Amino acid sequence: MDADLTFYVAVAGMAAASYACRVAGYLLMGWVPITPRVEAALRAMPIGVMTGIVAPSVAAGRPPELVGLVVVALLMRLTGQDVLAAVGGAAVVALARMLLPA
Numbered sequence: 001m002d003a004d005l006t007f008y009v010a011v012a013g014m015a016a017a018s019y020a021c022r023v024a025g026y027l028l029m030g031w032v033p034i035t036p037r038v039e040a041a042l043r044a045m046p047i048g049v050m051t052g053i054v055a056p057s058v059a060a061g062r063p064p065e066l067v068g069l070v071v072v073a074l075l076m077r078l079t080g081q082d083v084l085a086a087v088g089g090a091a092v093v094a095l096a097r098m099l100l101p102a
Helices: 005-029 036-060 063-079 082-099
Strands: none
Touching: 036 063, 063 082
16 A cells, blocks of 8 residues: 555644544643532433444444444443443444445
8 A cells, every 4th residue: 555645644644633632632631520410411421322333324224334333222222231222223233234235
């Protein structure tokens, strides 16, 4: 695989921007008092991120993604473990994509 300098500069720039966002968040949170409301917002953040990742696939309405969403909901209801539900849902989507026509 051959890449030119522009590719490497773009990757380095994206890495630097990602790192800067993480460090800035860490440093700025040192100035924010952790009230119950702030704590609740921080606890809700992962579900918001997952929703943003999953929503476009679900909105497309393709059968593999819808089946995966049902599996995730069932696994969350039965086990209460979000990582297990996410991995199970991803596995079902991959399997459904192999078995169901596009």
